[in-house]
Amino acid sequence: MTAPLCRLCSAELRRTFVDLGMSPPCESYLAADQLDAGETFYPLHVRVCEQCLLVQLPVHVSAEDIFSDYAYFSSYSDSWVRHARDFVDLAQARLGLDRDSFVVEVASNDGYLLQHSVAKGIRSLGIEPAANVAEAAVARGVPTEVLFLGEETGRKVAEIHGRADLVVANNVFAHVPDIVDFARGLRALVAEDGHVTIEIPHLLRLIEGNEYDTIYHEHFSYLSLLTTQRVLAEAGLTVVDVQELSSHGGSLRTWSAPTERAGAPTGAVAKVLADEAAAGLDTVDGHAGFAERVSRARDDFVEFLVGERRAGRRVAAYGAPGKGNTLLNHCGVRGDLISFAVDRNPHKHGRFLPGTHIPISPVERLADERPDTIVVMPWNLRTEITHQLEYTREWGARLVVALPHLEVF
Numbered sequence: 001m002t003a004p005l006c007r008l009c010s011a012e013l014r015r016t017f018v019d020l021g022m023s024p025p026c027e028s029y030l031a032a033d034q035l036d037a038g039e040t041f042y043p044l045h046v047r048v049c050e051q052c053l054l055v056q057l058p059v060h061v062s063a064e065d066i067f068s069d070y071a072y073f074s075s076y077s078d079s080w081v082r083h084a085r086d087f088v089d090l091a092q093a094r095l096g097l098d099r100d101s102f103v104v105e106v107a108s109n110d111g112y113l114l115q116h117s118v119a120k121g122i123r124s125l126g127i128e129p130a131a132n133v134a135e136a137a138v139a140r141g142v143p144t145e146v147l148f149l150g151e152e153t154g155r156k157v158a159e160i161h162g163r164a165d166l167v168v169a170n171n172v173f174a175h176v177p178d179i180v181d182f183a184r185g186l187r188a189l190v191a192e193d194g195h196v197t198i199e200i201p202h203l204l205r206l207i208e209g210n211e212y213d214t215i216y217h218e219h220f221s222y223l224s225l226l227t228t229q230r231v232l233a234e235a236g237l238t239v240v241d242v243q244e245l246s247s248h249g250g251s252l253r254t255w256s257a258p259t260e261r262a263g264a265p266t267g268a269v270a271k272v273l274a275d276e277a278a279a280g281l282d283t284v285d286g287h288a289g290f291a292e293r294v295s296r297a298r299d300d301f302v303e304f305l306v307g308e309r310r311a312g313r314r315v316a317a318y319g320a321p322g323k324g325n326t327l328l329n330h331c332g333v334r335g336d337l338i339s340f341a342v343d344r345n346p347h348k349h350g351r352f353l354p355g356t357h358i359p360i361s362p363v364e365r366l367a368d369e370r371p372d373t374i375v376v377m378p379w380n381l382r383t384e385i386t387h388q389l390e391y392t393r394e395w396g397a398r399l400v401v402a403l404p405h406l407e408v409f
Contacts, residue, residue, distance in 0.1 A: 205250025
């Protein structure tokens with residue numbers, strides 16, 4: 001069998017990082033009339049390149065198939081909207097953005113971030129490949145181009161709208177199969193004296209926190225600062241600063257500039273690189289051992305759910321995020337262990353989780369049916385969701401997270 005090739009350096013990928021078996025695309029929610037039809041499951045076999053160290057999943061489902069009609073709307077997370085607002089405030093202060101400035105966000109979703117720059121009177125443009133999501137952004141007053149970013153489309157946008165003082169790419173860098181072409185698109189969009197900010201889930205935190213549910217077919221790459229630097233360098237961008245964030249279980253926000261004018265990086269860059277080296281992420285062997293911890297987490301979660309069923313306790317899930325579908329399919333969970341899921345996103349109501357076929361309902365179903373146990377699927381939003389579920393104390397419901405480790409609270 002021919003080994004897949006690294007998307008950064010084209011070396012053969014022969015070293016396994018973790019193999020989660022077969023799973024359907026995590027955002028392929030099903031309508032009722034699709035339940036008896038066949039579903040396509042694809043490998044979730046993640047490898048690490050022995051040459052450049054990029055951790056990656058081969059392309060089994062094209063980005064066009066995943067993102068052209070998308071079920072994820074960022075604005076349904078209150079904490080994520082606040083995170084975006086705080087970033088816009090920070091960027092304005094740091095870069096001196098004003099009414100003469102221009103900000104572009106790539107993968108701008110429903111305008112969750114750019115609504116804040118628009119409100120400040122800063123000229124703003126979103127680039128979003130999912131037309132259904134872009135419509136929500138336009139309705140919010142955020143001008144949006146519907147397209148996938150690459151070097152060619154980046155140049156065309158720059159020709160029409162001008163080059164940006166700030167280009168934002170939040171939680172999209174890992175979602176593109178041709179990550180070098182995407183980085184070159186960012187370079188085409190940014191002004192010579194401008195900046196590019198990228199937020200990525202940090203591979204170091206994924207490993208430390210056993211956050212394996214963030215592995216799914218939408219995430220083609222799992223990035224450290226070291227590998228992010230290497231990708232951006234291919235596009236003529238240099239990381240000049242980095243911030244460590246708590247979002248998504250631990251993320252990085254990199255600040256990059258065109259290499260010709262980048263200047264020396266801050267001490268924060270050296271600090272994060274040193275932390276990665278201390279964890280072994282500057283070597284191939286340092287990526288070993290993750291698969292064993294994943295297996296233990298799976299066993300603990302399944303044993304807990306089986307115990308709940310045997311005790312006669314009914315279990316529901318709060319949230320229907322893509323990451324939850326990785327967890328449930330890897331663990332082989334079906335409707336006999338989790339009766340139903342609820343979600344704030346009305347686009348998911350009346351549909352069913354891929355693979356597991358667990359039905360998705362409005363949040364109000366929790367109060368109607370009063371399940372004994374509620375599994376919080378988006379564990380990264382645990383604090384926010386715990387406050388939202390305060391009312392479940394009325395009937396003594398227990399809240400549970402499966403990751404980073406099983407915890408009942």
